[in-house]
Amino acid sequence: xxxxxLLPAAMxxxxxxxxxxxxxxxxxxxxxxxxxxxxPEADNKSDGSEETGSDKxxxxxxxxxxxxxxxxxxxxxxxxxxxxxxWQVISTRWVVRRCTSLVFTEAEDEVWAADKSGDVYSxxxxxxxxxxxxxxxxxxxxxxxxxxxxxxxxxxxxRDEKIRVSHLRSPHNIQAFCLGHLEFVSSLLVxxxxxxxxxxxxxxxxxxxxxxxxxxxxxxxxLKQLRDMPNSxxxxxxxxxxxxxxxxxxxxxVAVQCERVPSVQLFGMxxxxxxxxxxxxxxxxxxxxxxxxxxxxxxLWVLLDSRETPFxxxxxxxxxxxxxxxxxxxxxxxxxLQPHWEALQDSAGLESRFQHLYKGNFDNMASYREKKxxxxxxxxxxxxxxxxxxxxxxxxxxxxxAKKGNQPGPVTKASS
Numbered sequence: 001x002x003x004x005x006l007l008p009a010a011m012x013x014x015x016x017x018x019x020x021x022x023x024x025x026x027x028x029x030x031x032x033x034x035x036x037x038x039x040p041e042a043d044n045k046s047d048g049s050e051e052t053g054s055d056k057x058x059x060x061x062x063x064x065x066x067x068x069x070x071x072x073x074x075x076x077x078x079x080x081x082x083x084x085x086x087w088q089v090i091s092t093r094w095v096v097r098r099c100t101s102l103v104f105t106e107a108e109d110e111v112w113a114a115d116k117s118g119d120v121y122s123x124x125x126x127x128x129x130x131x132x133x134x135x136x137x138x139x140x141x142x143x144x145x146x147x148x149x150x151x152x153x154x155x156x157x158x159r160d161e162k163i164r165v166s167h168l169r170s171p172h173n174i175q176a177f178c179l180g181h182l183e184f185v186s187s188l189l190v191x192x193x194x195x196x197x198x199x200x201x202x203x204x205x206x207x208x209x210x211x212x213x214x215x216x217x218x219x220x221x222x223l224k225q226l227r228d229m230p231n232s233x234x235x236x237x238x239x240x241x242x243x244x245x246x247x248x249x250x251x252x253x254v255a256v257q258c259e260r261v262p263s264v265q266l267f268g269m270x271x272x273x274x275x276x277x278x279x280x281x282x283x284x285x286x287x288x289x290x291x292x293x294x295x296x297x298x299x300l301w302v303l304l305d306s307r308e309t310p311f312x313x314x315x316x317x318x319x320x321x322x323x324x325x326x327x328x329x330x331x332x333x334x335x336x337l338q339p340h341w342e343a344l345q346d347s348a349g350l351e352s353r354f355q356h357l358y359k360g361n362f363d364n365m366a367s368y369r370e371k372k373x374x375x376x377x378x379x380x381x382x383x384x385x386x387x388x389x390x391x392x393x394x395x396x397x398x399x400x401x402a403k404k405g406n407q408p409g410p411v412t413k414a415s416s
Contacts, residue, residue, distance in 0.1 A: 025336040026087045030055040030073045034092040061102035061111060068125065070111045072099040078113060080128055091128035095121065101145040105168075114142035114156060120171070136171035138164070143357075146188045148212070149195040155212060157185035159357055163200055165212050176215035180208060184357045187242050193251020194275075201242025203354055207256055209277060219277060223258055226265055226279055241354040248294045253280075253316065255292055255300055259352060262288045264302060266321065281321055283314060299324070307341045310334055 033055075060071040069081040076098060080090040097115035104111050110122045113132065118140055121132035136156070144157040147168065153175060157163045163178035163185055183203030190212075191197055198212040209219040224240060244257040254267040254277060268280035287304040294300055300314040300321065313330045314321045324330065 025340070026083070027340060028071075028079070028081075028089075030057060030071075030075070030077065030079075033077060033079065036075070036077075036094055059099050059102045059113075061104055063104040063108045064106060065108060068104060068108060068111075070102050070104070072102060072113065074098060078102075078111075078123060078132075080111065080123075080125065090125075093123060093129070093131065095132065100141070100143055103145055103147055105147060106149065106151045112145065112147070112154065114145040116141045118142050118158060120145065120154070120156060136166055138162070141357075143184055143186050144188045146190055146198075148190055153212070155188055155190075155198060157188055157200065159184040161185060161202070163188070163198075163210070163212075165198075165215070175213060178208075178210045178212060178215050178217070180217050180220070181206065183241075183359065184354065186354060187245045189245040189247055189254075191247035191251055191254060192249055193247075199245050199247075199254065201245050201256065203239065203241040203358060205240045205242070205258070207242055207245065221279065223256065223265055227261070227263060227282065239352075239355075239358060241352070243353070244292055246293050246300075248298045248300075249296055250298060253294075253298070253300075255294070257289050257292050259354060260288055262286070264289060264292060264300075266300075283321060285312070307338065310337050310341065 054074045056074040058072055058074060060069065062069050067082065067084045069083055070078065071081075072078050072095060076095045078093045078095050078099070080093075082088045082090050095113055095115060097117045097119065099113045099115045101114040102111060104125075109125050111125060112120060112122050112135070114120045118138035120135045120137070120142065122135050123132045124130045136154070138156065138158045139160070141159040142156055143159060146155050147153070148155065151168050153165050154168045154171060155163065155165050161179070161181040161183060163181075165175040165178065167173040167175060178198065178200065181200065181202040181204055185200050185202050187199075187201035189199045191199060196211060196213065197218075198210040199207060200210065201207045205222060205224045207221050207223060208217055210217055223242065240258045240261055242256060243259045244255075246255045246257075247253070248255075252269050256265045256267070258265075262285045264283040264285065265279065266281045266283065267277045270276045270278045283302075285302065285304060286309070287306045289302050290305055291303040292300065298316065300316075302312045302314070304310055304312060311330055311334055313324045313327050315324045316322075
């Protein structure tokens with residue numbers, strides 16, 4: 001199984017690195033991958049301005065058995081890999097729009113891709129050369145997508161704060177909406193061990209727990225308050241989008257990562273009359289995390305923006321999380337990653353992935369009040385309210401009547 005997964009969306013380069021404990025590291029360079037064949041008919045219709053991508057990796061997915069991997073890049077490739085018994089590129093296909101999220105079905109017969117135009121396509125794994133099939137669409141950019149257990153529902157989240165739950169085999173049939181976020185929804189997770197729940201993270205800095213079949217909200221947390229951050233008057237300082245939510249294999253723990261925040265918030269399952277998620281602890285990190293995941297043993301792996309210590313591993317013991325710096329797996333993965341660190345070294349200088357997604361606030365009330373005051377002052381300078389007709393003047397209605405009365409009537413001749 002995968003012990004560490006790098007988040008391609010955090011990579012400024014076009015190199016994808018995957019590390020498994022039972023194999024040597026696998027490196028895939030998108031810039032050297034298969035190029036899209038030219039379409040003569042499209043070239044004839046083109047005006048000469050051809051759209052080109054940067055080969056930067058935008059999203060990737062790993063199947064539940066960890067035998068299949070898919071990635072998509074800025075050049076609109078969709079590359080499908082088989083990683084057992086050895087790494088092999090199965091196919092390279094092309095998507096219509098740049099993708100934001102990929103996910104395999106539980107049956108591992110399809111990989112679904114959500115794109116920036118709001119559409120979702122399914123690509124066959126059984127027929128690896130088959131083109132994608134349009135399944136559903138939103139009116140705004142899709143940012144996250146997940147499938148529920150048994151491939152019953154597909155859950156999609158967009159820039160306009162909406163979470164939609166649709167039937168996977170008939171996506172036009174919408175089961176529910178989960179509404180309540182105030183900004184774009186950036187992360188989704190059906191936590192392991194709780195197939196009826198959905199966790200969502202947003203640009204408003206909150207994480208919410210839903211019963212997705214009914215769209216009912218069960219719990220909500222403001223992650224900024226959990227970090228004990230003081231209130232800020234600067235709008236940019238208030239922004240802290242949830243970039244990753246991960247659940248432990250047994251479903252007892254949930255880890256939440258916020259963009260450009262050097263900590264990880266952890267939640268634990270509280271047993272009672274009803275199961276509830278409760279904030280349990282917060283891990284303070286020496287650097288901002290780029291990604292995080294749980295391994296099959298329930299250990300938390302955190303990828304940091306640091307060449308010297310790119311990974312930290314935490315183990316849950318006696319109701320607390322302890323850093324395991326002597327783990328032999330940690331040393332092996334760190335040694336495997338460091339020679340390829342150039343692919344990640346510029347990540348710290350990148351701007352927020354979500355910065356352009358926030359709503360713009362336009363406060364024109366001050367300008368309105370100023371102009372209104374100017375109008376009132378002008379009226380006051382001109383003598384206040386408009387006066388009625390003065391002496392010797394007639395109102396508009398009286399003037400019309402007088403004018404009408406002065407007009408000569410029809411002339412009749414006297415009979416002789």
